[in-house]
Amino acid sequence: MTNVEQLELLYEIFDASLPRLAPGDTASTGKALDYALKALGRSDGLQVLDLGCGNGASTLELARRGIGAITAVDNHGPFLEELLKRAKGADVADRIQTLEADMATIAFDVGDYDLIWSEGSMYNMGVEAGLKHFRAGLKPDGVMALSELCWMKEEVPATCREFFMAEYPPMQDVPANLRMMESCGYTVLETSTLPESAWWLDYYLPLESRLATLQEKYAGDEDRMGVLATVAQEIAMYRGNSDYYGYVFYVLQV
Numbered sequence: 001m002t003n004v005e006q007l008e009l010l011y012e013i014f015d016a017s018l019p020r021l022a023p024g025d026t027a028s029t030g031k032a033l034d035y036a037l038k039a040l041g042r043s044d045g046l047q048v049l050d051l052g053c054g055n056g057a058s059t060l061e062l063a064r065r066g067i068g069a070i071t072a073v074d075n076h077g078p079f080l081e082e083l084l085k086r087a088k089g090a091d092v093a094d095r096i097q098t099l100e101a102d103m104a105t106i107a108f109d110v111g112d113y114d115l116i117w118s119e120g121s122m123y124n125m126g127v128e129a130g131l132k133h134f135r136a137g138l139k140p141d142g143v144m145a146l147s148e149l150c151w152m153k154e155e156v157p158a159t160c161r162e163f164f165m166a167e168y169p170p171m172q173d174v175p176a177n178l179r180m181m182e183s184c185g186y187t188v189l190e191t192s193t194l195p196e197s198a199w200w201l202d203y204y205l206p207l208e209s210r211l212a213t214l215q216e217k218y219a220g221d222e223d224r225m226g227v228l229a230t231v232a233q234e235i236a237m238y239r240g241n242s243d244y245y246g247y248v249f250y251v252l253q254v
């Protein structure tokens with residue numbers, strides 16, 4: 001299988017029709033937004049940037065709250081098309097502008113944004129690099145909210161540790177992330193761990209159904225079945241080891 005074919009398969013697995021593309025739920029987005037708005041001291045007229053927005057799980061919730069103008073960035077066009085379709089359905093499309101681009105290269109001026117949002121996406125450019133890069137885009141009291149995969153315990157089963165050493169080597173525990181965020185010039189306002197339901201209901205369970213469909217479609221295709229098995233392995237890892245790692249929302253202020 002070529003690299004292009006592998007990427008095509010990944011986009012076929014993580015299809016735009018899925019409810020969302022990373023662990024999360026509306027309540028967790030809403031809770032982080034409440035902290036952000038409290039710190040900002042205002043709740044409308046905001047300039048908001050939603051990085052790696054995918055098919056818009058977070059964008060739609062931010063838009064529903066009527067907080068201001070949202071620029072939703074992703075480098076995969078079909079996700080943005082789906083986001084706009086959902087936004088029209090929710091009657092909030094006029095609050096969202098989409099931008100198909102590599103988030104690391106988008107243009108912004110110093111202090112353009114009140115709020116920068118990144119659910120399960122800052123890892124794409126590296127969390128530390130992203131924090132440093134986007135800090136300049138925030139207004140003097142601006143807020144950054146991001147969710148990130150983290151170790152939740154010091155002692156972790158070897159199979160689990162080895163899996164993530166291979167899949168996501170930069171993964172850290174919460175205290176290490178807090179130190180990194182502070183060293184990048186942010187004050188940490190709030191941290192909150194996503195509940196296990198936020199992994200299953202709108203993310204892993206629909207993804208498992210999709211994998212089952214594709215396993216039928218690609219039965220006998222060793223390469224593609226191998227890629228599908230890797231995604232299934234990630235889900236099985238969480239099923240057996242959810243005490244050891246999690247997704248944590250961090251709300252930070254400049």
Ligand SMILES: C[S@@+](CC[C@H](N)C(=O)[O-])C[C@H]1O[C@@H](n2cnc3c(N)ncnc32)[C@H](O)[C@@H]1O
Pocket residue numbers: 020021022023024051052053054055056057058073074075076079101102103104118119120121124
């Ligand atoms: C794990 S998904 C999270 C999507 C969404 N925030 C959510 O919670 O459902 C990561 C997203 O980042 C996007 N992405 C990956 N690399 C990117 C890049 N360099 N620039 C912009 N978006 C990127 C992917 O297309 C995908 O939509």
